[in-house]
Amino acid sequence: MDIFDGFSIALTIANLGYCAAGVFIGTLVGVLPGIGPVAAMSILFPVTLGIPPVSAVIMLSGIYYGAMYGGSTTSILVNIPGEASSVITCLDGHQMARKGRAGVALGISAIGSFIGGTLAIIGLQIAAPHLAKVALIFGFPEYFSLMCCGLVVLTFMAQGSMVRALMMAVVGLFLGSVGMDLVMGTPRFTFGIVEFSDGVGLIPVIMGLFGISEVLLNIEQRISKDVFSGKISQIWPSRKDWADSAGPISRGGLIGFFFGLLPGAGPVAAGFVSYSVEKKISKHPEQFGQGAIEGVAGPEAANNAAIGGAFIPLLTLAIPSTPGMALLLGAFLSYGVNVGPLLITQHPDIFWGVVASMYIGNIMLIVLNLPFVGLWVKILKIPYHYLVPAILIFCVIGSYSLSNSIVDVIVMIVFGFIGYLFKKLKYEAAPLIMAMVLSPLMENNFRQSLLLSQGDFMIFFSRPLSAILMVIALLLLILPNLSWVRKRREKRLEASLE
Amino acid sequence: MSTASRKENWLSGFWIVCGLSICVASYRLSLGSLNDPGPGLFPFIAGAVLCVLSMVEWWNTTCAYRRDARALAQAVDGRTDGALIVSAEAVEPLFAKRLGALKAAAIIVALLIYALAMEHLGFILSTTLFIAFLLWLVERQRWYVIVFGAVFSSMATYLVFKVWLETALPIGLLGF
Numbered sequence: 190m191d192i193f194d195g196f197s198i199a200l201t202i203a204n205l206g207y208c209a210a211g212v213f214i215g216t217l218v219g220v221l222p223g224i225g226p227v228a229a230m231s232i233l234f235p236v237t238l239g240i241p242p243v244s245a246v247i248m249l250s251g252i253y254y255g256a257m258y259g260g261s262t263t264s265i266l267v268n269i270p271g272e273a274s275s276v277i278t279c280l281d282g283h284q285m286a287r288k289g290r291a292g293v294a295l296g297i298s299a300i301g302s303f304i305g306g307t308l309a310i311i312g313l314q315i316a317a318p319h320l321a322k323v324a325l326i327f328g329f330p331e332y333f334s335l336m337c338c339g340l341v342v343l344t345f346m347a348q349g350s351m352v353r354a355l356m357m358a359v360v361g362l363f364l365g366s367v368g369m370d371l372v373m374g375t376p377r378f379t380f381g382i383v384e385f386s387d388g389v390g391l392i393p394v395i396m397g398l399f400g401i402s403e404v405l406l407n408i409e410q411r412i413s414k415d416v417f418s419g420k421i422s423q424i425w426p427s428r429k430d431w432a433d434s435a436g437p438i439s440r441g442g443l444i445g446f447f448f449g450l451l452p453g454a455g456p457v458a459a460g461f462v463s464y465s466v467e468k469k470i471s472k473h474p475e476q477f478g479q480g481a482i483e484g485v486a487g488p489e490a491a492n493n494a495a496i497g498g499a500f501i502p503l504l505t506l507a508i509p510s511t512p513g514m515a516l517l518l519g520a521f522l523s524y525g526v527n528v529g530p531l532l533i534t535q536h537p538d539i540f541w542g543v544v545a546s547m548y549i550g551n552i553m554l555i556v557l558n559l560p561f562v563g564l565w566v567k568i569l570k571i572p573y574h575y576l577v578p579a580i581l582i583f584c585v586i587g588s589y590s591l592s593n594s595i596v597d598v599i600v601m602i603v604f605g606f607i608g609y610l611f612k613k614l615k616y617e618a619a620p621l622i623m624a625m626v627l628s629p630l631m632e633n634n635f636r637q638s639l640l641l642s643q644g645d646f647m648i649f650f651s652r653p654l655s656a657i658l659m660v661i662a663l664l665l666l667i668l669p670n671l672s673w674v675r676k677r678r679e680k681r682l683e684a685s686l687e
Numbered sequence: 688m689s690t691a692s693r694k695e696n697w698l699s700g701f702w703i704v705c706g707l708s709i710c711v712a713s714y715r716l717s718l719g720s721l722n723d724p725g726p727g728l729f730p731f732i733a734g735a736v737l738c739v740l741s742m743v744e745w746w747n748t749t750c751a752y753r754r755d756a757r758a759l760a761q762a763v764d765g766r767t768d769g770a771l772i773v774s775a776e777a778v779e780p781l782f783a784k785r786l787g788a789l790k791a792a793a794i795i796v797a798l799l800i801y802a803l804a805m806e807h808l809g810f811i812l813s814t815t816l817f818i819a820f821l822l823w824l825v826e827r828q829r830w831y832v833i834v835f836g837a838v839f840s841s842m843a844t845y846l847v848f849k850v851w852l853e854t855a856l857p858i859g860l861l862g863f
Binding site for chain 2: 235236350352353355356359360362363366370372373375377378401404405406408409410572574577578579581582585586589590593595598599602605606609614631632635636639640643644645646
């Protein structure tokens with residue numbers, strides 16, 4: 190099977206419909222501040238349980254990469270990021286709008302997103318089958334070391350304190366161990382609640398941490414939107430705009446793709462790095478922050494490319510690099526599809542169907558975001574207080590319908606409150622989610638490795654690949670604590686803030 | 688010690704208690720042996736690592752606030768004892784916007800009541816009451832907007848999810 194067979198799957202009427210629904214909802218949640226793609230994916234997840242896995246993944250992926258397009262519209266017109274990865278677009282995108290170039294900013298953002306996204310899909314299509322072949326040599330110790338390394342990289346890339354991020358990852362590992370022990374069938378930490386014997390539901394936890402908590406925070410801080418009221422004209426960039434943007438878009442695409450591969454880096458970091466690179470190599474860095482088109486084109490290409498890159502570790506190694514990918518991994522497991530090196534050989538329809546649908550979805554998105562930009566501007570003007578009941582009711586229905594149980598709803602509400610406190614106390618939820626989804630796999634590989642080595646922990650260091658991964662993890666744990674590294678990091682952070 | 692430092696230390700203490708509780712509960716589940724790991728071994732390690740990290744966090748925050756306070760004291764009047772100096776960050780409360788925080792708390796309580804009432808009152812009635820409460824609480828709408836908005840939204844949601852998408856929703860004592 191190859192990409193052409195993928196297109197024959199993605200181009201069926203039903204899958205085109207799911208793809209269109211996904212990218213439309215993605216753009217919508219990207220445009221609306223206060224609800225992100227992860228919350229939207231978790232709300233819609235129960236709806237996908239009744240459809241074929243390939244269609245479900247096409248729709249959920251569409252929401253995720255669609256939100257990257259939508260988020261920039263809000264950044265440019267309102268100066269509030271529609272979702273986290275568009276933060277950096279506010280700097281120059283909104284300045285362009287204030288100088289009467291809102292149309293060009295929206296245009297180059299959509300085009301940059303399209304090119305960056307497409308480059309990443311080409312990378313995914315080429316790299317994933319090769320990486321899957323390499324991953325086949327992984328045994329239990331290698332897998333455990335890879336997951337340890339992934340979690341440490343994720344916490345290393347955390348925006349705040351690394352210790353706190355590690356604490357969140359450990360809490361996630363514990364939450365993932367709730368439920369029936371896979372080897373002996375012993376119930377663990379269920380407190381007599383029958384619903385917990387299959388573990389604490391990942392989807393209600395994600396809905397709470399990313400959906401409910403966001404609503405609570407926005408209610409507390411009251412989002413005030415000052416939507417750009419000027420006329421949006423000349424969306425297509427001029428020849429000079431093209432010349433200025435070509436380099437940033439291609440560099441942004443590459444940066445985004447590689448950042449997508451790293452756990453925890455994701456689209457947000459990709460956008461920031463692309464912006465810093467463009468500012469550093471620009472002949473007129475003083476124009477950055479004043480409406481430089483390079484400051485929009487590069488980061489937008491980067492954050493879209495990061496999504497394509499993030500699919501590679503997910504589909505070939507079952508390692509999610511962002512919370513959205515963690516949700517997709519949970520979704521795959523719910524559909525009974527084992528993600529990992531064997532996905533491409535055991536379920537080629539899913540792999541190639543999803544890759545092909547991403548090409549189609551990107552074309553749909555550029556149509557949605559260029560000719561229909563006026564629609565999104567109108568949607569942007571909906572007051573937030575009208576959205577609050579809708580988001581909360583959708584979350585409640587979504588969590589209830591997972592297993593027709595009120596326990597899942599309670600779990601979602603409790604984690605909504607916990608997520609709200611985490612945000613106030615500057616604890617990141619992403620490591621918790623990723624560790625929670627990896628926990629059963631990690632535990633299984635850990636126990637199998639110990640059985641294999643008859644209790645010798647050195648098995649993780651005596652096999653070359655496992656040893657390399659463990660050494661990388663240990664170095665990343667030690668490095669930030671060395672004073673000269675810490676000083677360099679602080680200096681770089683200060684420079685980037687300036 | 689500043690207010691913020693104390694808050695952070697309480698938080699570290701909370702995490703240490705969590706870690707210890709996980710360790711104790713995991714130990715009771717049986718750790719097994721390294722040759723044959725039991726169901727409690729993996730969560731036990733997670734609990735132990737949480738304890739260690741919480742202690743590191745406690746140490747880090749304590750050192751950071753002492754350092755900041757000393758630097759601030761030296762900058763202000765040359766004193767080196769920073770114990771009584773309260774930095775700008777320290778005096779900023781966790782819930783700076785009290786009204787907003789109260790609204791957020793009210794929404795959480797309302798959500799819990801809504802979830803618990805849903806199986807008794809049914810989806811339509813409980814959702815109507817919940818939306819009415821939200822419209823009143825969040826933006827203080829007029830009474831007819833509240834009534835119309837709540838009834839219309841709950842009916843529309845019911846039609847979309849129950850009738851169209853055939854999602855399972857709680858029926859309740861009244862049969863809908």
